[in-house]
Amino acid sequence: MPEPLISLVGVGKRYDGAEVLREVSFDVRPGEMLALVGPSGCGKSTLLRIMAGLIPASSGEVRSNGRLLSGLNPDTAMVFQSFALLPWLKAAENVALPLEAHGVPAPERLRKAEHLLDLMGLRGHARAYPRELSGGMRQRVGIARALCQEPRVLLLDEPFSALDALTAQTLRDQVIDLLQDPAVATRTAVLVTHSVEEAVYMADRVVAFQANPGRVVEVVPIDAPRPRRWGSPALVPFVDRLYGLMT
Amino acid sequence: MALIVLVVFLDEPHVLPRAGDVLNLSPSMLPLYAAYSLLRMLAAYALSLGFALGAGYWASATPLGRRLILPALDVLQSVPILGFFPAAVFFFIRLFHGAAIGVEAAAVFLIFTSQAWNMAFSVYESLTTIPDDLRTAARVSGVEGVVLWRRLLLPACASRLVYNSMLSWAGGWYFLIASEIIAVGKSTWMLPGLGSYVGRSIALGRFGLAAAGLLSLVGLIAMLHVLVWSPLEAWSGRFRYETSASSETTVPFARTLLRRAPLARRTLTQIGRWTGAGLARLAAVASHVLSGSWVLPLGALVAAVALSVLVYGAVHTIEVLIRPLPAEAAAIPSALFFSFLRLLAAYAISLAWTVPVACWISLSVRRAARVMPVVQVLASVPATAFFPILVLAVLRLGLDLNVSAVALVLTGMQWYLLFNLVAAAQAMPEDLRELARATGGGGLFYLRRFFLPAALPSLVTGSLTAWGGGWNALILAESVTAEGRTWSVRGIGTLLDQATYVRGDLQMITLVIVCMVTAVLLLNRTVWRPLYAWASVRYRLDA
Amino acid sequence: MSAGLLPHAALGRLFGLIEVMADTPGPDDLFRLADRLRLQLDDLHPLIEAARLLGWARVAHGDYDLTEEGQRVATSDVAGRKALFRERVRGLPIIASILGALAGASAVPRETIRKKLRPRVPPQEAERQLDTAVNWGRWADLFDYDADDACFIRVEEDREA
Numbered sequence: 001m002p003e004p005l006i007s008l009v010g011v012g013k014r015y016d017g018a019e020v021l022r023e024v025s026f027d028v029r030p031g032e033m034l035a036l037v038g039p040s041g042c043g044k045s046t047l048l049r050i051m052a053g054l055i056p057a058s059s060g061e062v063r064s065n066g067r068l069l070s071g072l073n074p075d076t077a078m079v080f081q082s083f084a085l086l087p088w089l090k091a092a093e094n095v096a097l098p099l100e101a102h103g104v105p106a107p108e109r110l111r112k113a114e115h116l117l118d119l120m121g122l123r124g125h126a127r128a129y130p131r132e133l134s135g136g137m138r139q140r141v142g143i144a145r146a147l148c149q150e151p152r153v154l155l156l157d158e159p160f161s162a163l164d165a166l167t168a169q170t171l172r173d174q175v176i177d178l179l180q181d182p183a184v185a186t187r188t189a190v191l192v193t194h195s196v197e198e199a200v201y202m203a204d205r206v207v208a209f210q211a212n213p214g215r216v217v218e219v220v221p222i223d224a225p226r227p228r229r230w231g232s233p234a235l236v237p238f239v240d241r242l243y244g245l246m247t
Numbered sequence: 248m249a250l251i252v253l254v255v256f257l258d259e260p261h262v263l264p265r266a267g268d269v270l271n272l273s274p275s276m277l278p279l280y281a282a283y284s285l286l287r288m289l290a291a292y293a294l295s296l297g298f299a300l301g302a303g304y305w306a307s308a309t310p311l312g313r314r315l316i317l318p319a320l321d322v323l324q325s326v327p328i329l330g331f332f333p334a335a336v337f338f339f340i341r342l343f344h345g346a347a348i349g350v351e352a353a354a355v356f357l358i359f360t361s362q363a364w365n366m367a368f369s370v371y372e373s374l375t376t377i378p379d380d381l382r383t384a385a386r387v388s389g390v391e392g393v394v395l396w397r398r399l400l401l402p403a404c405a406s407r408l409v410y411n412s413m414l415s416w417a418g419g420w421y422f423l424i425a426s427e428i429i430a431v432g433k434s435t436w437m438l439p440g441l442g443s444y445v446g447r448s449i450a451l452g453r454f455g456l457a458a459a460g461l462l463s464l465v466g467l468i469a470m471l472h473v474l475v476w477s478p479l480e481a482w483s484g485r486f487r488y489e490t491s492a493s494s495e496t497t498v499p500f501a502r503t504l505l506r507r508a509p510l511a512r513r514t515l516t517q518i519g520r521w522t523g524a525g526l527a528r529l530a531a532v533a534s535h536v537l538s539g540s541w542v543l544p545l546g547a548l549v550a551a552v553a554l555s556v557l558v559y560g561a562v563h564t565i566e567v568l569i570r571p572l573p574a575e576a577a578a579i580p581s582a583l584f585f586s587f588l589r590l591l592a593a594y595a596i597s598l599a600w601t602v603p604v605a606c607w608i609s610l611s612v613r614r615a616a617r618v619m620p621v622v623q624v625l626a627s628v629p630a631t632a633f634f635p636i637l638v639l640a641v642l643r644l645g646l647d648l649n650v651s652a653v654a655l656v657l658t659g660m661q662w663y664l665l666f667n668l669v670a671a672a673q674a675m676p677e678d679l680r681e682l683a684r685a686t687g688g689g690g691l692f693y694l695r696r697f698f699l700p701a702a703l704p705s706l707v708t709g710s711l712t713a714w715g716g717g718w719n720a721l722i723l724a725e726s727v728t729a730e731g732r733t734w735s736v737r738g739i740g741t742l743l744d745q746a747t748y749v750r751g752d753l754q755m756i757t758l759v760i761v762c763m764v765t766a767v768l769l770l771n772r773t774v775w776r777p778l779y780a781w782a783s784v785r786y787r788l789d790a
Numbered sequence: 791m792s793a794g795l796l797p798h799a800a801l802g803r804l805f806g807l808i809e810v811m812a813d814t815p816g817p818d819d820l821f822r823l824a825d826r827l828r829l830q831l832d833d834l835h836p837l838i839e840a841a842r843l844l845g846w847a848r849v850a851h852g853d854y855d856l857t858e859e860g861q862r863v864a865t866s867d868v869a870g871r872k873a874l875f876r877e878r879v880r881g882l883p884i885i886a887s888i889l890g891a892l893a894g895a896s897a898v899p900r901e902t903i904r905k906k907l908r909p910r911v912p913p914q915e916a917e918r919q920l921d922t923a924v925n926w927g928r929w930a931d932l933f934d935y936d937a938d939d940a941c942f943i944r945v946e947e948d949r950e951a
Contacts, residue, residue, distance in 0.1 A: 084384035101389040124928035136802040165828045166806040
């Protein structure tokens with residue numbers, strides 16, 4: 001069994017004495033898509049941010065790439081539900097932001113950004129401002145920006161919740177394909193979602209949470225073959241099982 | 248205040264230093280005087296911008312900063328600035344050991360105090376309203392330091408800051424001209440500039456020259472508006488958080504011009520980039536300094552020093568105050584009362600015309616777009632420049648000086664009201680407007696049922712600022728020198744004026760200013776704040 | 791839909807629609823499609839119009855049917871789809887008029903194209919038409935648009951397909 005890319009042991013989080021997460025332990029294995037599902041308030045978004053190194057855990061250990069995490073996790077990048085694009089930067093400039101943060105000069109970083117946008121099918125939109133783009137396109141730009149950091153693990157925080165069903169479906173498939181694309185270095189992802197169907201559709205393993213306090217109930221492997229079909233009968237038993245675990 | 252009192256106290260001789268030669272009134276000097284005035288404005292603005300970014304950032308970034316800065320700004324905004332002008336002159340002249348630059352410093356300081364607090368507030372507001380997701384996304388992308396300022400923080404401030412800067416410059420001109428006029432009229436220190444030019448010309452009865460001076464001033468302001476503010480305002484539009492596609496494509500005129508001059512355009516873009524990068528670099532260094540772990544001990548040290556100086560100054564202030572009160576002090580309450588009446592009159596007149604006009608403007612979006620630029624230029628032309636003429640006219644017509652006093656106070660109040668009202672009306676949701684149109688029922692009905700409720704919270708905010716502006720104007724307006732003698736009406740401005748220029752009575756100056764500040768703060772706390780709280784709850788548009 | 795006007799269809803959704811249509815081959819009811827996609831008529835209508843305009847679907851009497859080219863689109867990768875889209879789109883009136891103007895100048899102001907639309911299209915709709923044209927033109931790599939200067943930009947054809 002290869003080294004996990006991220007490992008959580010007994011991770012807990014308290015805010016002013018209120019316990020938000022308790023004793024969370026699981027691994028993120030290389031090459032897998034891991035989904036975190038649970039009712040609202042179960043702390044899954046908080047946990048994602050702990051993995052990203054944005055929030056410190058109150059207890060327990062978080063290791064990334066074998067090392068104890070302190071501060072921002074250099075091996076992860078994040079995709080947001082609200083897309084989080086800077087409205088005054090063009091698409092390519094938004095994507096190039098992580099490179100700019102590391103001092104890469106403009107021509108080079110914009111070239112890389114355009115290459116990533118091409119991968120997302122948005123080559124012609126490199127000079128568009130976020131307000132000129134539809135929701136689906138904005139999220140593609142957000143994904144491109146995350147991939148620009150060449151993270152080992154891509155963290156997705158309810159990335160499709162703000163999109164309509166049709167766009168979300170297209171994007172789900174695109175993300176799955178991207179993680180297998182030879183042009184992309186990233187192979188592993190953690191997805192936070194409130195939709196059990198989405199988790200079962202996309203993930204190799206699903207971590208089921210309960211709330212009050214947020215804790216892991218079970219980690220369910222989804223061994224349905226790919227490519228999967230949305231709503232197909234093969235996925236139903238998993239959905240069923242997860243509902244049972246969380247309620 | 249305490250600091251200034253302290254310094255002045257240590258320099259007891261009540262004689263203002265002499266300086267400079269007689270102002271040269273030849274029209275060929277006008278460009279030079281325009282340049283002087285402009286330079287003072289630029290210096291003050293640069294200082295204000297620096298302060299605004301620093302203080303605004305600190306208030307938004309650390310709890311200590313917020314607890315210190317916000318209340319301080321609150322009080323500072325309420326203090327009438329012109330009252331401090333003579334004391335400020337004392338202070339800076341002593342600081343520079345009698346050199347003429349002391350007076351310049353005082354004028355620049357005056358303008359600075361009229362701009363900085365406002366701009367600091369707007370920076371604080373802009374920084375604290377950055378959506379959390381954007382901040383997080385920047386953090387995760389590894390963005391910090393210079394890049395953070397350049398790509399997130401400064402752009403987030405840009406829109407409000409440009410708007411605020413325009414307002415600040417309008418206010419700044421007002422005070423600059425006022426200070427130049429005071430300089431030339433009441434004492435012998437010199438601030439060569441357009442204001443002093445106009446003031447002196449009128450005093451000498453050379454109306455042709457005065458007209459030339461006024462025209463130069465208006466021309467300068469209009470030019471700035473076209474070349475600087477209009478393009479800046481249009482450019483800053485891209486820094487808003489709008490999520491809808493830009494269906495309105497109002498490309499600013501300056502931009503279309505530039506498209507045909509690629510060299511000029513490239514130069515300007517490059518200048519813009521350097522300014523942005525430079526500003527970001529400075530801001531990054533400053534914010535790094537302010538968030539460093541050694542800030543706390545350093546801050547404590549600075550606070551200790553400042554505190555001891557303040558305490559020392561406060562002790563002396565109190566000592567000055569508890570001396571047996573001069574006879575003139577008895578006049579303070581009634582003086583305050585009369586001044587208050589004038590303010591009330593001016594306020595009533597302002598309301599009487601700004602409310603209907605704002606209502607009329609708000610009825611049509613196109614009308615607003617056409618009228619507002621004109622109004623903006625009008626508002627930035629400082630009424631203080633026309634004041635000497637106004638006084639002369641009033642005297643010649645044999646009218647009471649109260650007329651000119653109220654008129655000047657009016658000019659210090661009305662624009663704040665108008666702009667706030669128009670802004671509120673434009674923010675009215677479209678379906679409310681449609682409802683109004685559909686309901687019919689004439690102008691008065693619309694005013695009562697739609698416009699006023701929508702505009703009420705802004706009306707209150709505007710009134711608060713307007714009254715602040717009004718107190719300032721009083722100091723200039725209640726006592727004037729013309730045709731060889733001094734004319735005054737009973738009021739707080741006159742008291743201050745006499746105490747400063749006639750008798751050099753430090754105790755009186757302190758007393759008057761303290762009373763005035765107290766009156767302003769009292770009014771704010773007991774009238775405007777509660778009114779705003781009530782209005783913003785009762786008349787919220789997004790309930 | 792008036793002749794020559796673009797339906798305001800988001801491209802991501804359009805291709806999603808084609809894929810779903812391809813899942814159930816042969817003529818079928820439109821309302822079933824709407825159901826499957828969980829879309830209301832308002833959202834579905836522009837997509838159907840676009841599919842029809844581009845020759846990828848036939849629509850009649852509440853039924854739809856994918857054309858041969860529509861089938862090809864459903865099974866192509868992104869590059870293939872862009873090529874097919876490009877060929878269809880460059881002939882549409884507004885797009886053609888933009889391309890024509892760009893043949894003579896490397897940048898064409900939005901105003902110029904808007905004026906061509908104005909007589910027969912109300913102002914608000916004209917703006918939407920232009921926005922959709924920008925979006926389609928960009929996706930097809932036919933031209934670009936600079937929002938700051940409000941003008942269409944010529945795109946060199948030598949970009950690797």
